[in-house]
Amino acid sequence: MKRLRTYFNSLSPAERVSFLADVGTSESYIxxxxCVGTIxxxxxxxxERATNGLVTRAELRPDIFGPIDAGQGRAGGVPKPPSTGEPSEGGSTTNLLQRIND
Incomplete structure (x- = not known):
């Protein structure tokens, strides 16, 4: 949940609205x-889909989706999200990932 908290708090207000719409929930639910520690x-x-894999389902629910594979940082059996082949705008995903990992 720590990564989800960091990710969510790093979003601008407009990005939060977009994220919440993609996930289909409210800010209060997230x-x-x-806080409760379960989702x-x-x-x-x-x-996981809305964050392009920056926050994985296995991180949020390891009891269901299995432990994180330490070698690849991904849950066992969970494929890496496909790349669109297009560069991200301003490297925002890379910058966001760096902020989350710091």
Missing amino acids: RKAI GPRMAIRI
């Missing part, structure tokens, strides 16, 4: 899930 498996999948 904040409560972070539903379907929501975990939607969060």
Whole structure:
């Protein structure tokens, strides 16, 4: 949940609105899930997709999706999200990932 908290708090207000729409939930639900420390498996999948894999379903629900593979930093059996082949705008994903990992 720490990575989700860091990711969510790093978003601008406009990015939060977009993220919440992609995930299909409210800010209050996300904040409560972070505080309580649990999130539903379907929501975990939607969060993984909305974050392009920066926050994985296995991080959010290791009891369901298995442990993180230390060698690749990914859950066992969870493929890496496909790349669009287009550069990200301003390297925002790279910068965001660096902020989350710091």
